Amino acid sequence: MTLTGDLFIAGERRSSEQRFRAYDPAKGAEIEDVAFAGASEQDVADACAAAEAAFLPYSTKPLEERAAFLEAIADEIEALGDALVERASRESGLPAARITGERGRTANQLRLFAKEVHDGAWQKLRIDHADPARTPPKPDLRLRTVPVGPVAVFGASNFPLAFSTAGGDTASALAAGCPVVMKGHSAHPGTAELIASAIARAVEKTGMPSGVFSLVNGMGRHVGQSLVADPRIQAVGFTGSRAGGEALMKIAAARPRPIPVYAEMSAINPVILMPEALKARGDALAKAYVASMAMGAGQFCTNPGLVLGIAGPELDAFSQVAAETLTGQAAQVMLTEGIYKAFEEGKEKLAASPYVEKVAEGAEPAGPTQGRAALFTVAGKDFLADPVHLHEVFGVSSVLVRCADLEELKSVLSQLEGQLTATIQVDEGDYESARALMPVLEQTVGRILANGWPTGVEVTHAMVHGGPYPATSDGRTTSVGTLAIERFVRPVAYQDLPEALLPPVLREGAQDGVLARIDGAWTL
C-alpha cells in the first residue's frame, strides 16, 4: 500500500494544504516519501458530525456484528504484513522485533474485546420485578448500560500500535458501541494511515456506518483541542504526558457539558527491595532492574523510575551491580526529538539536585536522538526535600533511594503521588514487613507486583493499567484489559416499560448467557 498522507473522514480520504512530514529518529531526519495532511477545524467538525451520525446505526447493530467488526480490524491489521512493521519501526526508532510483538498484542486485544462484546456482562443487566401488592406498589425496574456516544482518542507515541490508532482506547470504545474520532500521533503518521486503512477496509467488509471511525492529524495542539471541545464528543481516551493530559482535562471541564477524560499520564513506578530478597538475590535483581528500565529505551509508562531499599552493604552491592550493568548499556534511539530533549533535560534537573548523586551512565550516544542511560541515588531522608525527585523522567533513567529503615521507606512510599504500579521484591522472611506496606501501596497504585518488573502489561480481565492521580486522570478506571470497556458506557434504568418498548436484552427471560442480576440474585 502506498501512503498518500490524506486524512480519513468517515471513509473518505481528504487532503489539505497544511502538510507535515514524518521523522526518522534513528537518522535524525524527516522521512521524505510523503507529506501528511493536517486537519482543519472543518475536518475535525466533519469527523465529529460523521461520528454522531454513525452513533445510532453503529450502537444498535447486533452485538455479533460489532464483535465481527473488531475481529475484521485485527485481520486487516495483520494483512498489512511487513509494510506496517517497517513503517512503525522507522517512525518510532523501535526495533522490528518489538513492533512485531506489539502488532500481535494489538490484534489479540481487538479479538479479546470482540469476545468481551459477546460476554456482555459490561451491560450490567439488572431486573427487579414489580410487586403491585406492596404499599406503595413496587414498580418493575430494569437496567442496562448504553454507550456514551462518539469518543475522541489520542494515540501514544511509545506504542505506535497497541496504544495508538487501533489500540486499547479505540478497541474498548468500539466494543462499547461508540464511534471513534482518532487524533493521530504526529510521531507516526504513516503507521496511523496504514492502521486507518485497515479499519476502513474492516468497516466496508462488515457493513459498518462510515462515520464509525475517522483519523485527523495535525502537528500543533489545535486539532486535539477542537476535537475535545466538540459538543458531539462524549468522552476522551488519552495516553501521553501529564501536561498533555491536564490540558485536555481543562478543555473537557470547561465545556458547557463537561465530559470524562481518561488520561493515562505520569508515573515513576516504585520498586521496593525487601531486605531478605535483597540479601538472597541482590545481583540478579540489579541486573533485572537495569534490563527493565532499559526496555524500549525506557519509554514505558510503567518504567521503574524509583527503587527503594534499606541502606547497608546489600544495597551497596545492588547499586554496584546495577551501575556496572548500566555502564555497558548502549544508547538507544528515542521516539522523537522532543522526547529525547525532554529526557536530557529531565536527567540534568535530577543531577542538579543537591541531594542526588549520579551512580552510573550508559555508553555515549553513537547517533542522533539516542538517549544515554543514567542511574541516580538519593538518601530516603532527602527524597522529599525536592519535588524534582518525584518527576517522571521518560527514558532510561531511575533513582535508587537509600532508606535508613523500613519506617523511612514506608514514609517515602506514603508520600508519593498516584502511580500505575508498585513492585515488591520479597522473600518469605519479608512477608510480615511487606504486609504492613500493602495498604499504602493499595492506596497509591493501580497494580501491585511481586518479584517481577512493571514493564509489560498483560491484556486480560484482571489487569488494571490505571491508578490514582496523576498516574491517570480517573483512578476508577483502567485503559488496558476488558474492564476498559466500562469507561465508555453509562447505566440507564427502565421503569414499567411495556415489553414492546424495552431493549430486547431486558425482556423477560431474554438474557440467556449474559450475566444478569435478577431480583438481587446473580444468574447466567
Place this chain on the structure above:
Amino acid sequence: MTLTGDLFIAGERRSSEQRFRAYDPAKGAEIEDVAFAGASEQDVADACAAAEAAFLPYSTKPLEERAAFLEAIADEIEALGDALVERASRESGLPAARITGERGRTANQLRLFAKEVHDGAWQKLRIDHADPARTPPKPDLRLRTVPVGPVAVFGASNFPLAFSTAGGDTASALAAGCPVVMKGHSAHPGTAELIASAIARAVEKTGMPSGVFSLVNGMGRHVGQSLVADPRIQAVGFTGSRAGGEALMKIAAARPRPIPVYAEMSAINPVILMPEALKARGDALAKAYVASMAMGAGQFCTNPGLVLGIAGPELDAFSQVAAETLTGQAAQVMLTEGIYKAFEEGKEKLAASPYVEKVAEGAEPAGPTQGRAALFTVAGKDFLADPVHLHEVFGVSSVLVRCADLEELKSVLSQLEGQLTATIQVDEGDYESARALMPVLEQTVGRILANGWPTGVEVTHAMVHGGPYPATSDGRTTSVGTLAIERFVRPVAYQDLPEALLPPVLREGAQDGVLARIDGAWTL
C-alpha cells in the same frame, strides 16, 4: 434526647462560638430552642484527619462487621422515635406522614446496603491464572476494588433523612468502606444532630473507629469549601442545586490531586404524552400530572417540570383539566426561605418570556414560605428560543409544550440537557412512534418510565438516579440503589503476589459465594 447544637468530630461533641439557629418555614421564624455550632477550619481539618486515621481500621474490618454497623445505624435511627419525625417535620415544613415514610426508606436503604456489602459483587473479583508455558510467560493477575478513602457528603434540603446525614451517599460510602465527613445541611441542623447521634451510638455499639463519621455544620460556604479542598478527602457526594454542585466541582478539579464529585443537580424531567394515550385517558393523566408536580411542594429532583404533547383538541382538554386541578391546589410550605424566593423568581422569569403563557395558578399562600403552584405553556417551535424555558424551577411549577407534530416533539427532546428521568405516557397504538423516541431518551436521561410519574425513586438494584450533565456531574453513576456503592471504590490488580500477601478474598478458592470472574468465566 435534648439537642445541644454541638458538632460531632469523630465521636466527640464540640461547640464553637459561631452559632446559628434552625428555621421553621411554616412559622416563618427561627426555632429558638438551641443554637447550632458552625465549624471552623480547624474543626473541618480535625474531622478529615480523624476520617483518615479511621480509614484503614474501618476498611479492613470483616465485611460482616461493616454490614452490622450499617444495620445498627438503621436500628438507632428508628429508635429515635417521634422526636426525629417531629424535628424533621418542623425544620423542613414537610408533613409528619411524609417524614415517617422517608424514615422507613432511610432505614431500609441502610439495610439494603448492609446486604450489598455481603453480596460482595462490587469488589469485582477477577482472577487470571498464570501460564508459565506461554511465550512470554503469562503472569498471575487478580483484581479487586478498594475503597477510595474518606468521603465528603453534602446533605440535601428536600429529603432531610433519605438524602441527608445518613442518606444514600453516606450509606453507600460507608458500605464501600469509606469514612464519611458530613457537611450537615443548614436547613435541618437539629435533624442532622439526631441522626449523627444515632450513628455515633452505632459506632460505639459495633466497635467501629470513631473517625468513621463526623458532622460539621456551617451556614456559609466556607465549611463545604474547606472540606472538598482537604487533601484527605478522596470523593464527594452532593445533592442540591446546579450552582452548588458546580462550585464543588471547580474546587475538586483545582486540587493538586483532583477527586471525583458525584453531584446530583438539576433536571426538568420531561413527560411525553403520546397521542393514543392522551386520547384514551387525557383527564386522568392531567390529574395525575398535577398530583406528581405538587408532591412535597414540588421539591423533588424528579419533579415533572416539562410536559410535551401534540397540539390539538386532546392536548387542549388535558391542559384545561390540569389547569382546573392546579387552580384548586393549596399553597404549600417550602423547605427554606431561600428556596421559596428562588421559586418565586423562577416563576417570574418564566412568565416574563415572550413565548410563555401562564395557564393556571394555585391558591394564594395562606402563610409564610408558601409556594403558589403555577402551570405555563409554550409552543414547541418557541421552546428553544429562550434558555429560560430549560431552567429547573424548584417547586410546584411546570411547562406544557405544545408541539406541532412528533417530529417537533422529538427535536425538542433531542435538544434538552441531561435529565434524571423521562416519562412516556403510551398506549399500544403509540408503540411504533414511541420506539423512535427511545434512542433520544436513552442518550438524554438516567431513567425512562412508562405510564407512571417520575416522583418516587425506588431504592433497589436496577435503579438509576443519575443522568448526563447537568442532571449529575457524572452520568456514569447513580446516587440511589445498590450501584451507588461503585462510586466509592476503585480497582487494584495484584500480579504474581504470594498467597500470604494477597488480600484473603483473592486467595485461591476463597471467593465462595461472591461473584467472581475466573479466567474469563463468571462463577458464584
